[in-house]
Amino acid sequence: MILEYGSKGATKESGEIPRSTLEPALVSAEAAPKVIKVMQDGSGxxxxxxxxxxxxxxGNNKRVIIKIGPGNYKEKIKIDRSRPFITFLGNPKNMPNLTFDGTAKKYGTVDSATLIVMSDYFVAANIxxxxxxARPDARRSGGQAVALRTSGDKSAFYNCKIYGFQDTVCDDRNNHLFKDCLIQGTVDYIFGxxxxxxxxxxxxTLGTKDVTVIVAQARKSESExxxxxFVHCDLTGTGTRTFLGRAWLSHAKVAFAYSTMTKVIHPEGWCNNLHSEYNKTLFFGEYKNTGPGADTKKRVKFTKQLSDGEAKPFITLxxxxxxxxxxxxxxx
Known part of the structure; x- marks a missing residue:
């Protein structure tokens, strides 16, 4: 299943895989994958x-598919850089749940993650x-709690459900795909x-009467x-004061296209109260979104409504x- 740029501007799916364009190391790794099973009942x-x-x-150079049986796996899991080509595969009808209760106070924010992926060519499906x-509050410091940190290159997540509150996903450097997933959180729940x-x-978004923000993006220069x-995404949840994103660093770059936005999204769309000087260098783009939260009449001045040509680079693989x-x- 390959996603490609469609003739009308949207992404589409095709059943053909153009293996001639794949990196040689990946082609070699996929030639004879190994399957191992993890089962809590001892059958793997x-x-x-x-x-x-x-x-x-x-130094592994072959695809290893780890089939994970149903159940709650309370583990703090890390895949280091020396083990590329690993796949986590669950049953879509009975997904395994990888869970831990790490917090920034004990581990630091990015290392609090339940699953840390440092290696390249990682795949997770149905996980x-x-x-x-606990949900962070103003009375406790260090309450940030990451579910997933992905720092390797060329990682893909298919039909994964990722749950947290503040800082749910640390999307940290390199190329990543999230397709058919659910990501849940409160503040900056996709960041990096x-x-x-x-x-x-x-x-x-698990919103309340307080302000919540989906994305905190950390691009720091024009050269990066x-x-x-975000393409064909659904923005749902509770509350009515959720912002699409904020500039964590000066040249933050975020785009939403063909997405459905419920009334959970604040009419202004984007937040940058902490660093108004970033307004001249950030890039926040929107293109052909729908729903009550996509109304652009009250959008902040530093966001950009994209033309067809401007949007095209953001909606292709x-x-x-x-x-x-x-x-x-x-x-x-």
Whole structure:
């Protein structure tokens, strides 16, 4: 299943995989994948995900598919850079839940994640990832609790459910795809400096009467190519004071296209109260979104309504160099 630029400007799906464009290392890795199973009832090779990862040799150059059985796996999981080409595969009808309660106070924000992926060519399909720490409040410092940190290159997440409150997903550097996923949170629940495409993904805000923000993007100079692009996404949740994003650093770059925005989105759209000087250098774009939250009449002045030509680079797989590495997930 390949996503490509459609003749009418939207992304579309095709069943053909142009393997001639894939990186040679990936083609070699996919030639003879190995499958290992994690089952809590003991019917697989391993009972924990960490044990399965540790069984993969460092310097691995072949695809290893870790099939994960149903259940709650309370583990703090890390895949280091020396173990590329790993796939986590769950059953879409009975997803495994990877959960931990790490917080910034104990681990630091980015290292509080339940799942930390430092390696390249990682794939997750049909996996729930959650941080079970309590919802942060003004009375406690260090309450940020990440569910997923993805820092490797060329990683894809298909039909994954990612749950947290503040700082749910640390989308940190490099090329990433999130397709058919659910991401839930409160404040800055997608943050970092990744170069990522979010496609057909639900962004569910757990809002109250307080201000909430979906994206905090950390591009810091014009020379960096980091961007978060959200295409055909659904913005849902509770409350009515959610902003699409804010500039964490001076040259933040975020685009929303063909997405449905409910009334959870604040009429102004974007927030930048902390650093008004960034208004001259950030890029916040919108293109052909729909729903009550997509009304642009009261949008802040520093956002941009994109033309067809301006939007085109943000709604293709080229934004993440997809033709070089992107493959569909395996069947369970």
């Amino acid at each position: 090779e391993f009972k924990t995900i960490t044990a399965a990862i540790n069984s993969i040799p460092t 729930a990832i959650s941080n079970s720490a 400096s990744g170069k990522s495409l979010y496609l057909k993904t639900e962004l569910r 190519d980091y961007i978060y692009s 080229g934004i993440i160099q997809g033709s070089k590495w992107l493959l569909p997930p395996p069947n369970f």
